[in-house]
Amino acid sequence: xxxxxxxxxxxxxxxxxxxxxxxxxxxxxxxxxxxxxxxxxxxxxxxxxxxxxxxxxxxxxxxxxxxxxxxxxxxxxxxxxxxxxxxxxxxxxxxxxxxxxxxxxxxxxxxxxxxxxxxxxxxxxxxxxxxxxxxxxxxxxxxxxxxxxxxxxxxxxxxxxxxxxxxxxxxxxxxxxxxxxxxxxxxxxxxxxxxxxxxxxxxxxxxxxxxxxxxxxxxxxxxxxxxxxxxxxxxxxxxxxxxxxxxxxxxxxxxxxxxxxxxxxxxxxxxxxxxxxxxxxxxxxxxxxxxxxxxxxxxxxxxxxxxxxxxxxxxxxxxxxxxxxxxxxxxxxxxxxxxxxxxxxxxxxxxxxxxxxxxxxxxxxxxxxxxxxxxxxxxxxxxxxxxxxxxxxxxxxxxxxxxxxxxxxxxxxxxxxxxxxxxxxxxxxxxxxxxxxxxxxxxxxxxxxxxxxxxxxxxxxxxxxxxxxxxxxxxxxxxxxxxxxxxxxxx
Amino acid sequence: xxxxxxxxxxxxxxxxxxxxxxxxxxxxxxxxxxxxxxxxxxxxxxxxxxxxxxxxxxxxxxxxxxxxxxxxxxxxxxxxxxxxxxxxxxxxxxxxxxxxxxxxxxxxxxxxxxxxxxxxxxxxxxxxxxxxxxxxxxxxxxxxxxxxxxxxxxxxxxxxxxxxxxxxxxxxxxxxxxxxxxxxxxxxxxxxxxxxxxxxxxxxxxxxxxxxxxxxxxxxxxxxxxxxxxxxxxxxxxxxxxxxxxxxxxxxxxxxxxxxxxxxxxxxxxxxxxxxxxxxxxxxxxxxxxxxxxxxxxxxxxxxxxxxxxx
Numbered sequence: 086x087x088x089x090x091x092x093x094x095x096x097x098x099x100x101x102x103x104x105x106x107x108x109x110x111x112x113x114x115x116x117x118x119x120x121x122x123x124x125x126x127x128x129x130x131x132x133x134x135x136x137x138x139x140x141x142x143x144x145x146x147x148x149x150x151x152x153x154x155x156x157x158x159x160x161x162x163x164x165x166x167x168x169x170x171x172x173x174x175x176x177x178x179x180x181x182x183x184x185x186x187x188x189x190x191x192x193x194x195x196x197x198x199x200x201x202x203x204x205x206x207x208x209x210x211x212x213x214x215x216x217x218x219x220x221x222x223x224x225x226x227x228x229x230x231x232x233x234x235x236x237x238x239x240x241x242x243x244x245x246x247x248x249x250x251x252x253x254x255x256x257x258x259x260x261x262x263x264x265x266x267x268x269x270x271x272x273x274x275x276x277x278x279x280x281x282x283x284x285x286x287x288x289x290x291x292x293x294x295x296x297x298x299x300x301x302x303x304x305x306x307x308x309x310x311x312x313x314x315x316x317x318x319x320x321x322x323x324x325x326x327x328x329x330x331x332x333x334x335x336x337x338x339x340x341x342x343x344x345x346x347x348x349x350x351x352x353x354x355x356x357x358x359x360x361x362x363x364x365x366x367x368x369x370x371x372x373x374x375x376x377x378x379x380x381x382x383x384x385x386x387x388x389x390x391x392x393x394x395x396x397x398x399x400x401x402x403x404x405x406x407x408x409x410x411x412x413x414x415x416x417x418x419x420x421x422x423x424x425x426x427x428x429x430x431x432x433x434x435x436x437x438x439x440x441x442x443x444x445x446x447x448x449x450x451x452x453x454x455x456x457x458x459x460x461x462x463x464x465x466x467x468x469x470x471x472x473x474x475x476x477x478x479x480x481x482x483x484x485x486x487x488x489x490x491x492x493x494x495x496x497x498x499x500x501x502x503x504x505x506x507x508x509x510x511x512x513x514x515x516x517x518x519x520x521x522x523x524x525x526x527x528x529x530x531x532x533x534x535x536x537x538x539x540x541x542x543x544x545x546x547x548x549x550x551x552x553x554x555x556x557x558x559x560x561x562x563x564x565x566x567x568x569x570x571x572x573x574x575x576x
Numbered sequence: 577x578x579x580x581x582x583x584x585x586x587x588x589x590x591x592x593x594x595x596x597x598x599x600x601x602x603x604x605x606x607x608x609x610x611x612x613x614x615x616x617x618x619x620x621x622x623x624x625x626x627x628x629x630x631x632x633x634x635x636x637x638x639x640x641x642x643x644x645x646x647x648x649x650x651x652x653x654x655x656x657x658x659x660x661x662x663x664x665x666x667x668x669x670x671x672x673x674x675x676x677x678x679x680x681x682x683x684x685x686x687x688x689x690x691x692x693x694x695x696x697x698x699x700x701x702x703x704x705x706x707x708x709x710x711x712x713x714x715x716x717x718x719x720x721x722x723x724x725x726x727x728x729x730x731x732x733x734x735x736x737x738x739x740x741x742x743x744x745x746x747x748x749x750x751x752x753x754x755x756x757x758x759x760x761x762x763x764x765x766x767x768x769x770x771x772x773x774x775x776x777x778x779x780x781x782x783x784x785x786x787x788x789x790x791x792x793x794x795x796x797x798x799x800x801x802x803x804x805x806x807x808x809x810x811x812x813x814x815x816x817x818x819x820x821x822x823x824x825x826x827x828x829x830x831x832x833x834x835x836x837x838x839x840x841x842x843x844x845x846x847x848x849x850x851x852x853x854x855x856x857x858x859x860x861x862x863x864x865x866x867x868x869x870x871x872x873x874x875x876x877x878x879x880x881x882x883x884x885x886x887x
Contacts, residue, residue, distance in 0.1 A: 333866045467865030468797050474863050481778070549861060549871050551785040554730050554778030557869060559861050 126180075132173035132207065137268075138163070139569040142297065142340060142542060145275055149294040152283050154215060161212045161221055164276045168225075168269060169207040172199055175265050178258060185249045191242030195235050202228055215284075222280050225273045233509035235266060240530060243493050244501035255494035263512075263537045268569050270511075271296070271342065296342055303337040303464040303471060310351040310514065311462070317517055318358045322373050327361045327477075328459040329354060337466035339564040345538045346562065347514045349546065350462075352531035353475040353558045355517075357460045360479025360556065365457050473560040482550040490548060491533050500529035512538075535560075542567040661845070664806045668849050672742075696740045701777050701786060702732040704740070708747040709775070716755045724758045724770035724790075726751075734779040736876045742850045743874065746858070749843040750788050750870050751775075757792025757868065764793070783856065783875040791867035800862060804845050847872075 148156065179187065179196045186192055205224065212218050239262055243255050250258070275295040281287035282295075292300040311329035318326035363370050458478040465472035482490070489495035504510070507522055512534050516522050532548075539546040544562040551557075691697065709726045716723035754773045762770050771791040778785045795803060848858040856874035863869070 333863070463863060463866060465794060465863035465866035467794065470797060470864045472794075472863045472866070474861075474869075481780070484780075484782070547861065549859065549869070551730075551776065551778035551787060551871070552780035552783075554776065554780075554785070557787075557861070559863070561864075 128207075129173050129176055129203070132170050132203070133177040135170045135173075137171055137174065138167055139268075140272070141568045142342075143565075145271075146294045146297050146299055146340060149275070149279050149297075152279060154283075157215070157280060157283050158212055158218060160276050160279060161218045164225070164272050165206060165209050165212060165221065167272060169203050171265055171269050172203040172206065175199055175262060176203060178261055182254075182258065183249055186242075186246045189242045189246055191238040191245065195238050195242070198232060198235065202232070218280055219284070222277050226277055229270065229273055232266075233511055236263070236510045236512060236530070236534075237504035237507055239263075240493070240501040240528070241504045247494065250494065252492065252494040256492055259493040259533070260537060263534065264541060264570070267345075267537065267541050271569075296344065297340060298343045299340045300338045301341045301343055301346065303339070303466070303473065304331055304335045306343065306346055306350055307331050307354075307462045307464070307473070310347055310354050311460075313514065313518055314351055314354040314358055317355065318362075322362065322369050324362075324366070324369055325457070326358050327457040329462055330459050331462045331464070333464035333474075334466040335464065337464055337471055339466075339471050339562070341542075341562065341564070344513050345541065346560075348512060349535040349538055349560055350473060350475070351514045351517065352535050353473075353560070354460065354462070356531065357475055357477035357479055357556065357558075361457050361460065361477055362479075364478070364480035469563060469565040471562045471564055473562075475558045475560075476555065477557075478555040481552040481554050481556050482548070484550075484552055487548070487550060491536055493533055500527055503528050540570055543570050661805050665845070665849060668846060669853065672850065672853050694739050694741070695737055697737045698735050699738050699740055699743065700733075700735055701743070701784060702728050702734065704743060705747055705751070705775055705777070705786070708744060709751050709773075712748065712751045712755050715752070716759060720759045720763075722759065722770065724755055725772040726775060727772055728775045728777065730776040731779045732777055734777055734784055736779075736784050736874075738854075738874060738876075742853065746847040746850050746872060747786075749847045750872065753843065754788050754790035754792060754868070754870070758790050759792075761791070761793035783873050786872045786874075788870045788872070789867065794862040794864045794866055794868055795860070797864065803860060804848060806845050 148160065176196070176199050179192070179199065182192070187196065205228070209221065209224070212221055239259065243250070243259055246255065275297070278287065278295040282289045290298075292298055307329070308331070311331075315326040315329070461474075461476040463472075463474040463476065465474070493501075507528065510516065510522070512530070522528070532546075536546050539560055539562070542563060544560065546561070547559045549557045549559070705728055713723040713726075751773070758770050758773060761767070774787075774789040776787040776789070778787070844858075844860075851858040851872055851874060854875055856872070858873075859871045861869045861871070
């Protein structure tokens with residue numbers, strides 16, 4: 086399919102998905118691999134016109150507390166009926182992108198992937214036995230796995246579509262995509278976990294119901310994330326990371342999906358650590374970058390060259406992608422981008438948006454590093470709100486950078502093209518743990534993705550910066566009976 | 577000033593009848609007529625007369641804000657909160673402007689070191705904060721019997737150009753709020769020691785940012801949407817005194833350099849107008865059940881213009 090498109094050369098060079106393409110051979114999926122037919126759209130429209138049935142965190146837990154076969158099958162059929170509706174909404178979104186954007190190979194690939202998933206789920210008949218449920222779970226699991234390419238490819242697609250897609254539109258599109266994606270995965274993973282527990286294939290950890298932890302301890306969340314961030318930091322720079330001091334309501338507990346909050350806190354702590362290093366011991370950072378022989382090909386904040394030049398008059402269909410591919414050919418020489426080593430990657434990521442105005446005078450590396458100012462994590466809990474504040478002295482964020490902190494489309498998001506090195510991403514903390522995301526590689530997704538996660542159950546995340554001193558990030562989670570928040574309202 | 581008069585004239589009639597508002601109206605119109613009747617100051621003598629009139633005007637205006645505050649408190653049922661907030665925002669913004677121009681003109685006649693008119697060109701936020709905070713501590717001791725400590729961190733050697741009284745007013749309001757919240761939260765939760773209030777000063781490339789961080793329990797989500805409204809106060813009404821630290825004591829705590837305006841719910845919105853006057857900002861982040869961070873951003877005002885007043 087894809088290989089027959091005119092962009093094949095481009096894919097061959099840059100496609101990070103060679104590995105995943107080999108998975109595309111299951112018979113169930115092959116049935117639907119044909120290009121979605123224009124006249125086929127009627128069915129999609131039927132689904133897209135249906136409202137999503139949103140779940141609440143409490144429904145997830147109450148439902149899963151005492152499982153019976155009947156309840157499990159009910160859950161299966163809910164997921165079976167709900168997924169195609171939600172997918173249809175997203176496919177509808179794809180169809181309303183400008184045509185030129187739809188021809189972007191990354192976007193096109195995901196569009197087709199979504200169609201296949203839609204067709205697969207809508208043709209599954211009512212599930213009436215546990216055996217059928219097991220089969221259903223396998224299908225869902227397989228789908229989850231195949232769709233790990235979605236975030237990287239969407240991000241690259243949007244980054245490449247800069248000229249053709251208004252910033253607001255791009256942000257809205259990405260936001261809806263990611264939010265809906267979280268929603269679908271929550272439903273799917275919850276059902277799979279519940280099924281596995283019911284079958285006795287997996288044992289449920291205490292206080293967990295499916296993937297929901299009913300006694301998530303705020304302090305533990307911070308601790309786990311800070312341990313991991315420290316480890317990643319040490320691996321990258323070989324120096325002691327800034328200490329993370331935790332204060333406030335240490336014993337606060339709440340019901341949440343740990344994956345989601347851990348992703349947010351980890352990203353914030355990581356940003357803070359990197360910024361602190363850059364502000365207080367820039368020579369370590371410089372050294373680390375020098376040692377690794379920083380790659381000119383990687384996309385950094387200030388790297389906007391190819392795009393700026395071509396804005397204005399829209400090139401004719403096909404030419405744009407070809408032109409971009411040509412540009413990339415010039416830039417990226419015959420190196421295999423598939424197997425990046427951490428040393429080869431851009432280490433200056435989020436911190437390049439941080440200022441490093443006052444550089445400490447010629448203190449020796451070791452001295453400077455032992456004195457890295459600590460990061461303070463404060464937990465607040467009251468009125469059904471849990472607040473995390475991550476406060477660092479990493480030099481703050483430039484005022485002009487604040488405005489595009491949450492953007493997917495700002496020229497600085499050329500960093501998204503680094504996704505070429507990360508073909509599959511679930512946006513979970515364990516990916517940093519297991520080096521799915523190479524240590525030090527900056528993708529530029531951390532903050533916007535964190536916001537999507539925070540918004541999902543009605544929470545939010547805000548960043549206040551003291552330019553030249555430090556940054557404070559505030560994560561507010563609503564606890565209690567929160568409904569999934571699937572629509573993007575931000576501007 | 578003529579614009580302010582017009583704004584007052586456009587208020588609902590019933591509000592204009594309120595004695596407080598009425599006296600403000602007079603307070604503005606009478607000197608305005610006088611000023612207008614004066615000839616253009618061309619020589620030393622007419623200049624003298626002009627300055628004298630101006631001085632009278634400035635004095636008459638001392639009373640304006642408390643009067644406005646009381647007037648609006650009484651009239652709140654006749655106006656929507658939004659329109660009242662808007663009216664007061666513009667009124668006070670303009671008033672600051674009038675006063676800055678007038679006082680600036682006046683003080684040009686009494687030169688002082690490091691001052692250009694009312695602008696202090698070598699203002700140290702750290703030392704201003706220190707003196708304000710010490711004063712607030714005294715007030716706090718006086719009213720509650722104890723007060724929190726404070727530390728100043730960050731770029732404490734920062735110097736900037738700003739109108740000292742504006743900054744002092746804002747600091748006073750913010751620090752008083754922080755101290756009051758800390759002490760009251762300690763009392764409510766039985767906390768033995770008051771955690772210190774942390775004041776961080778940061779000199780950025782274009783402006784100075786001051787963060788005041790307290791552990792006074794934060795602002796409840798119920799109050800948070802209203803903190804910028806005039807006449808919104810968490811201080812209980814006069815007749816709701818509770819125990820030893822009755823309303824009267826709280827009112828005392830609320831006063832200070834702010835004069836009788838505090839406790840009327842003018843502190844925060846007024847501070848924000850002062851902060852915005854030269855293009856700065858004032859923001860609050862609350863950590864529920866823990867404390868507040870207040871971010872005050874003020875530009876270095878040399879070479880900046882004021883914000884145009886919107887009508």
